[in-house]
Amino acid sequence: MDQSVFLCILDGWGHREFDENNALTYAPYWRQLLEEYPHTFLNASEEFVGLPHGQMGNSEVGHMTIGLGRCIEQNLERINYCIQNDKINEIAALQNFIKKIKNTNNRCHIIGLFSDGGVHSHQDHFLFFSNYLLQNNIDVFLHPILDGRDTSQKAALQSIHLLDELCQQSSQCSYGTIGGRYFAMDRDKRWERTKKAYDSFLNILPQKKNFESFTSVILDAYQNNITDEFIEPSTIQHYQGIQENDSFLFINFRSDRMTQLLTMLTDKNFNECAIKPVTSCNIATMTNYSDEISSHVTVLFNKISTCNSLGSILSKNNISQFRIAETEKYAHVTYFFNGGIEKPFEGEERLLIPSPKVATYDLMPEMSAEQITNAIIDKIKSNNCKFILSNYANPDMVGHTGIKDSVITSVLKIDECLKRLVTNAIENNWVMIITADHGNVENLTEDNGQPHTAHTTNPVPFMVINYRHPIDFHALPKSLADIAPSVLQMMNISKPHEMSGTSVFQIK
Template identity: 45%
Template sequence: AALPRSVPIATVSGRYYAMDRDRRWERVAKAYHAIVEAEGPRFASAHAVIVDAYARDISDEFVIPAVVGDYGGMRDGDGVLCFNFRADRVREILVALLDPAFDGFARRRSVRIAGAAGMTQYSEQLDAFMGAIFPSQSLANVLGQVVADAGRTQLRMAETEKYPHVTYFLNGGEEEPYEGEDRIMVPSPKVATYDLKPEMSAPELTDRAVEAIGSGRYDLVVLNYANPDMVGHTGSLPAAIKAVETVDAGLGRIAEAITRAGGALLVTADHGNCEMMRDPETGGPHTAHTTNPVPVLLLGGGSASLSAGRLADIAPTLLELMGLPQPAEMTGQSLLHRVHERSDVA
């Protein structure tokens, strides 16, 4: 597929800058200045931007915001159409473009946008400035709601890089917590790239998790370790090894806390990354997600083993571990395979 000649590409940027999600406004500013003010390195074509980046060993994520051709920046009366599906990665740049009261960085120039729309809804804050072509669907009886409706307590934990994943996304696109849902957010380290600190904030997150488990206040604790994904994106194998070692140590401590509390621990992921740090075709660094099968590990749970399944089966599995019925809206099934003792076997 190709763009019509009347639709040129004006700027190119890696998501490190244009799609930051941790309020690192100095990065977003570079993308904003390129888009609005046509400020940044200039190239004859979008292809030339990528070729130049690769020649300097800069992968897609870290491409410095660049201006293409004779693009002169945005003008009053321009419109904005955002076709990104994921909400968390476009919120900051859209707020900078659309919110007159934005103060994350100094906008040397702003424009009067004639209209703005997204393919979906990105946040309640952005709803005030843009419409949605496909409004978000309301999801009934997601995991958190079922737990809350049963009168159980739950805790969501992550560092800031992954905070939306255990809150907004896990709650079906809803920002507000359920009744009995607490949240702990640990700031991610302020480094240029996470290979410089592959431990990230996992040690502090682990400390808080062990404390929460030991307190007995929660029936369900959901925790996200960002390290294998975020450090995997850097392409640094030594850093990825350190990241995995850090998470392994943290999981060991959490497993001990779960065992002391008489609970069950389920460990899984929704995609791969750091298990492939070298591109099998080029031999260079591999910095993207993979579609490899992910492990599902169970500690505790009584006389049960796990069967193979899919991501949709995780919530039903957790509900069975908690002794709660699975709602009809959940299309997955529990992965637990109960092992029953037979009286006729010695």
Template identity: 40%
Template sequence: TNIGAGRVVAMDLGQIDLAIETGSFFAEAALKDFIATLKDSGGTAHLMGVVSDGGVHGHVTHILAAARAIAGAGVPVAIHAITDGRDVPPSSAADFVAAMLPGLAPGVTIATVIGRYYAMDRDNRWERVQTAYDAMVRGKGAATAPDPVTAVTQSYAAGATDEFIPATVIGSYAGAKDGDGFFCLNFRGDRAREILRAIGQPDFTAFDVSGRPAWAALLGMVEYSDDHNAWFATVFPKREIVNTLGEWVAKHHMTQFRVAETEKYPHVTFFLNGGKETPEEGEDRTMPPSPKVATYDLAPEMSAAQVTDAFVGAIEAGYDLIVTNYANPDMVGHTGDLAAAMKACEAVDRGLAAVTAALEKAGGAMILTADHGNCETMVDPETGGPHTAHTLNPVPVALVGGPKGVSLRNGRLADLAPTLLDLMELPQPPEMTGTTLIVR
């Protein structure tokens, strides 16, 4: 979001943390309405969220705070715990779940434990999503366990790390019923959208949801998409970000092209456009499908060749602005497989060779960078085991083509949009507080 906004946009994590700390979270109208509706219906509040402190998609403290408030109002709470293993160490869920238990208020239970591989898919792998749905909504899991910690440890014993823990039903949980409510605590949209479509979309057809309960209330921590807003209420509505990179380019009657394979498509569209799903005027998009494999170490090249073809085609077509994401280093880096990560980087290298040649022929310029690290650290320095999470290392930025005799200074992600506008010889909108990285 900061890349496309050209300014530092306050993260949802910080906003939610502050609201919980000050108590304003508990006074939010959407949350109060959710509680009141369930008190009237006599239903259970189902809370779903990632149970780690990774802070990328959600945070375990948000789940505990919401559960405490809802149960304190007299509404029973069933938590659907999504185990992480990507934004935190791959076998840390047992500790996170165990640490949750003493903090659970009376009337709060953990009903299911499900790896994010199933509950947080974003690549239309509906067979995965269905296993998560069946456990949470129907009470029918791929596994059962007497308690949530055992759900995790028995998965470890079977060789599954946190991300891949099968959808496990805990104790006597029998599913959701008419008059219940569902509250998604994750605050990032891309990995919440699919499971929430299954939960609430009226005309959902990706798999059979016959017998889905008549929910009394559906609530999300944030807005997950314009479509989701039709059936989900929101605690924290999105703040409008005006004059993003895409919007500003469109206002100057210039063309733009966005390309990424399905795993990263929201990053070059929804997120880059400040949370707007609809393309700008003159903005074209393409989305090669990511390969249908269990994990991307099995196909580290992913769809880089198709992304490259579209990228080169857009250069040759003369688009004024092209935004591309190569998914390989991040998605394969998350597997913790060093050899596969090397192949992933080689695939991107091959693609960039073709792109650079096309760019030179067209006389264009390119900024090459990343928004976080991952595959440069594949071995955990503390444990010696695989490192699957993002890193906090500074990322490189390179200028390919463009004006002669210039250099790039150090900066931040909010400086990238101003840098592109500088290369395109467009003025910078006043809302963008970043500054160009180009030093003349």
């Protein structure tokens, strides 16, 4: 093996021209690195990572593509294909789920993110499965979760009328609840947020106003300067709550932001906070949310085989690994990077740095970058591992808030950390690769002047620092799938045939 390799993923660090609307313009050390070190740019969205044309990349897809060294068909595309090609009736798990509904009380709650963001779910799936259950003469209760994070901050009004119309047109379709993803989709163990959404499903959440439609809730929130993401969970008039033996269909195809809610529903020993247990033995999820949760639910779209990931190949070659991230992105450098495998590989050490406990990350835009940097430098100096994988969450997490000054502060913090990391990598003879999983902070505002909060379809950097061999980047289109083969080439390890990606460079 040539040198130890440090793969540093800057979450949401995309590339485009430098201007006042690009937060990276304000990062002097990053701009210096671009002048001094060999780099290229990788496609991180659309078909290059298994997503539909025009679909921005995201952290789950990005880390999985990087870790697997191949482009796999993502869940958004898999579900779209089944819907568009009339394959839904062929899904045995769905047909069994429907039979169970009919054999109990014929009631099903549909829960999930209702937006066209395409990162965690898609509103087309929500609408399709609502209509599909109605066509099967099932009583349906709708519980849309609002976005405002992977979409513009007030995007909900553009499409929520579709659910209002469904409830008004079908006697079997009823209003349930509505609320922002800040509550129902927390993933940082802020159980008090998840509990608000959970209690709204049960109709035991205190509520000051009566609402007659989903639209009325959103308009009321806008009048109080509350955007989609932060709308308090609310019940719609006449909703009676979850009844005994009700069924549930969770629309989100991405797992990480549904896990807490599903844990509340399925874990009989749940003790993170006081909740009223729900009696139901019939829950379906679009995909595998976790091995534990999937043991209690029906999974409609099972995992795709993801053998021979970068982590597994390094393990088979007895190369010790160190994975580090803060809470918000810990699953990405472990579970997602390993292709949906929860258990660490032999020789894989993990370190979780807690994310700061603040209401929104614009209040602490540095997040835990300093602690992550300190731990990485200690590991580099220790000389007891050969591969380091890190994720810096704050560019993306703060980018989602749309608060320009805070986004720039988060970028400046990364810029400061990069200087320390590069210095220590060089001093200790490590190769350092700087890359990203998708874009975000390089676009601060929308064309209409509103804050930009979503990911982008821009390419991401791939920079090589301190590699002992001079390199040439090839001219072919490159993507995140090419990172793992590039790492293996640096380590003089043959890539497995499953990796369809190719190294982005050749040694001069």
